[in-house]
Amino acid sequence: MDQLIVKTMADYMAEGKQPEILFWVGSAGSYDDRAKKITRAFVKLLNKAQVEFAVLGTEESCTGDVAKRAGNEFLFQMQAMMNIELLNGYEVKRIVTACPHSYNTLKNEYPALGGQYQVQHHTEYIEELIQAGRLKIETSSKLNGKRITFHDPCYLGRANEVYEAPRNLLRTLGVDLVEMKRHKQTALCCGAGGAQMFKEPEKGDKDINVLRTEDALKTEPSIIATGCPYCNTMMTDGVKAKEKEGAVQVMDVAELLANAEDL
Amino acid sequence: MNYIPNILFAAALVLGIGYFVKNVKKLVRNIKLGQDVDVSDHKDQRWQNMIRIALGQGKMVRRPVAGILHIIVYLGFIIINIEVLEIILDGLTGQHRLFSFMGGFYGFLIGSFEVLALLVFVSVVIFWIRRNVIKLQRFWKPEMTSWPKNDGNFILYFEMVLMTLFLVMNATDMHLQEMQSGNVISQFITPLFSGMSEGTLHLVERSAWWLHILGILVFLNYLYYSKHLHILLAFPNTYFGKIKPKGEFNNLEAVTNEVKMMMDPDADPFAMPEEGVEEEVPAKFGASDVQDLSWVQLLNAYTCTECGRCTSECPANLTGKQLSPRKIMMDTRDRLEEVGKNMDANNGEFKDDGKQLLGDYISHEEIWACTTCNACVEACPVSIDPLSIILEMRRYLVMEQSAAPMELNNMMSNIENNGAPWPYNQMDRLNWVDEK
Ligand code: SF4
Numbered sequence: 001m002d003q004l005i006v007k008t009m010a011d012y013m014a015e016g017k018q019p020e021i022l023f024w025v026g027s028a029g030s031y032d033d034r035a036k037k038i039t040r041a042f043v044k045l046l047n048k049a050q051v052e053f054a055v056l057g058t059e060e061s062c063t064g065d066v067a068k069r070a071g072n073e074f075l076f077q078m079q080a081m082m083n084i085e086l087l088n089g090y091e092v093k094r095i096v097t098a099c100p101h102s103y104n105t106l107k108n109e110y111p112a113l114g115g116q117y118q119v120q121h122h123t124e125y126i127e128e129l130i131q132a133g134r135l136k137i138e139t140s141s142k143l144n145g146k147r148i149t150f151h152d153p154c155y156l157g158r159a160n161e162v163y164e165a166p167r168n169l170l171r172t173l174g175v176d177l178v179e180m181k182r183h184k185q186t187a188l189c190c191g192a193g194g195a196q197m198f199k200e201p202e203k204g205d206k207d208i209n210v211l212r213t214e215d216a217l218k219t220e221p222s223i224i225a226t227g228c229p230y231c232n233t234m235m236t237d238g239v240k241a242k243e244k245e246g247a248v249q250v251m252d253v254a255e256l257l258a259n260a261e262d263l
Numbered sequence: 264m265n266y267i268p269n270i271l272f273a274a275a276l277v278l279g280i281g282y283f284v285k286n287v288k289k290l291v292r293n294i295k296l297g298q299d300v301d302v303s304d305h306k307d308q309r310w311q312n313m314i315r316i317a318l319g320q321g322k323m324v325r326r327p328v329a330g331i332l333h334i335i336v337y338l339g340f341i342i343i344n345i346e347v348l349e350i351i352l353d354g355l356t357g358q359h360r361l362f363s364f365m366g367g368f369y370g371f372l373i374g375s376f377e378v379l380a381l382l383v384f385v386s387v388v389i390f391w392i393r394r395n396v397i398k399l400q401r402f403w404k405p406e407m408t409s410w411p412k413n414d415g416n417f418i419l420y421f422e423m424v425l426m427t428l429f430l431v432m433n434a435t436d437m438h439l440q441e442m443q444s445g446n447v448i449s450q451f452i453t454p455l456f457s458g459m460s461e462g463t464l465h466l467v468e469r470s471a472w473w474l475h476i477l478g479i480l481v482f483l484n485y486l487y488y489s490k491h492l493h494i495l496l497a498f499p500n501t502y503f504g505k506i507k508p509k510g511e512f513n514n515l516e517a518v519t520n521e522v523k524m525m526m527d528p529d530a531d532p533f534a535m536p537e538e539g540v541e542e543e544v545p546a547k548f549g550a551s552d553v554q555d556l557s558w559v560q561l562l563n564a565y566t567c568t569e570c571g572r573c574t575s576e577c578p579a580n581l582t583g584k585q586l587s588p589r590k591i592m593m594d595t596r597d598r599l600e601e602v603g604k605n606m607d608a609n610n611g612e613f614k615d616d617g618k619q620l621l622g623d624y625i626s627h628e629e630i631w632a633c634t635t636c637n638a639c640v641e642a643c644p645v646s647i648d649p650l651s652i653i654l655e656m657r658r659y660l661v662m663e664q665s666a667a668p669m670e671l672n673n674m675m676s677n678i679e680n681n682g683a684p685w686p687y688n689q690m691d692r693l694n695w696v697d698e699k
């Protein structure tokens with residue numbers, strides 16, 4: 001499936017229809033070369049399950065999460081209110097996103113500013129599709145028995161206590177899920193959160209993403225799975241820093257599912 | 264003449280408790296220097312948290328060794344207080360072992376106290392070894408020198424001495440020995456005193472009795488100056504602790520009003536506020552000093568036990584950065600104490616001392632190293648939120664001082680101009696659809 005079927009909210013509006021969900025792509029998912037692959041993988045799954053979904057396309061703008069965490073509450077609220085006006089204008093009810101940062105802020109911080117939506121992480125939504133029988137994932141021969149460790153994104157795990165959905169999806173693939181010593185509540189940050197993605201780290205003895213990659217490599221995985229575009233970048237860089245890029249891949253859960261289905 | 268001990272005892276009691284109350288008042292005044300926050304919501308959830316986390320020690324056992332030892336000391340502390348009640352009544356009335364009319368049950372009680380006292384003693388010794396011999400990393404961070412380090416040890420010595428006095432008191436008490444029950448542990452100490460005359464024995468018993476109760480009064484008053492204050496504040500602190508999802512940061516209301524004004528094309532920026540309506544413009548955005556923080560954050564600072572569980576999970580700290588969430592809490596308390604003393608010296612008014620929390624205690628470097636990962640919040644056994652203080656300081660730096668690191672300023676102007684943290688055109692947002 002090379003050609004993706006993607007419609008915008010405006011398209012649906014023109015047809016006088018409402019999509020089932022709005023897929024919030026996020027800035028990383030729209031612009032970052034690595035993250036765009038995750039976006040495409042998720043859309044392939046949506047297409048396969050024949051979900052009527054929409055994106056905002058060129059109308060989407062940064063949620064403001066990173067501005068807020070950098071301390072710029074003005075910029076955050078400007079972004080939030082613009083987005084809320086747009087979303088409410090389209091009468092959006094359900095939002096799914098592959099970015100835990102967008103997820104957190106849309107779900108928890110937008111309501112007080114007038115944006116009430118049902119928000120899900122893509123792993124939660126895919127799990128729902130599978131449970132509803134709309135999406136079938138064959139226990140893939142390619143991944144069967146492979147050692148995979150899952151890195152919990154802070155803004156999905158600790159921040160919102162979503163720990164099981166991504167793990168359940170990995171289990172459907174029949175992989176050998178191995179946990180790092182620090183996982184779930186005690187998972188170590190990848191080092192990108194709180195606007196760190198956009199600046200040089202303060203001086204120390206080592207970079208956080210390298211330490212986290214060491215955690216992951218200790219489980220001797222062939223794949224490090226994650227559910228966040230920022231984590232993905234940080235872990236990929238960490239694997240490079242450890243010169244393991246030949247042996248270990250970093251993949252989003254959605255990509256693993258799409259690959260297993262040869263999408 | 265016979266009344267002199269009773270009078271002395273009553274005086275010690277009044278003095279000890281009076282001084283404690285005085286300090287508690289100061290504590291409350293200092294905490295109230297913080298900004299008001301509404302914490303009247305979710306009462307059920309809050310009670311549950313207090314019962315589970317403070318009373319039930321729910322988060323302590325995440326580290327099993329420390330957790331179980333801590334529970335022993337905690338139970339010992341609470342239960343042995345029944346004995347303190349008897350001591351106080353004895354002291355005031357001039358009786359001896361007032362509760363012994365309970366007979367066998369009394370023996371059972373005293374016996375349990377003795378066992379607990381021994382367990383507490385052993386636990387405290389293990390705590391001491393962990394701190395001073397094994398040198399657990401989290402007790403040897405840069406913020407744990409001088410007072411914080413001594414404080415930790417003083418508490419342990421205090422408890423060792425108090426428990427020893429309790430056992431010696433029982434071991435030398437003829438009255439208790441005659442009952443032939445209760446002195447399950449102290450009977451093994453009794454032989455140490457076997458050569459003594461009855462008079463000396465009585466003297467030792469009385470000394471231990473007095474030192475024990477005086478020690479407790481001193482300890483009570485030591486609390487205010489010590490991280491040990493957590494034995495009281497853990498309860499309100501877990502009640503008022505954050506109940507929203509950890510990732511949810513508060514939306515500043517003052518900002519909401521201004522942004523709405525900016526976005527509303529009909530709003531007249533020069534309009535006078537309606538009459539009678541107070542314009543709610545805060546003195547500043549974010550926090551640069553303790554008075555800008557909320558009173559819950561200040562309560563947090565007084566509650567911190569300096570255990571360092573937060574710091575030992577902090578990704579920034581683990582990779583050698585300056586940031587330590589425990590230090591953030593300790594600095595906040597130190598500064599708050601300084602502000603309080605300043606007020607005491609100036610008839611209750613704060614006189615500008617040219618210092619503030621941000622800059623003089625906490626550096627910009629610490630503030631910018633935080634990934635907002637919430638590991639510290641998750642780890643804290645008494646529901647402290649160091650991250651919220653860090654965020655308030657970032658807000659101050661960015662919104663009041665425009666003092667964000669260069670790269671972050673670039674990122675923010677990208678968001679303003681293109682709606683993304685990167686310098687890409689908003690019209691390219693859908694390019695991924697056709698890219699392989
Ligand atoms: S939120 Fe900040 S201070 Fe707390 S553990 Fe994470 S990086 Fe450290």
Ligand code: SF4
Pocket residue numbers: 566567568569570571572573574588589592642643644645647649
């Ligand atoms: S903030 Fe909590 S975890 Fe950190 S040192 Fe204080 S009590 Fe311990």
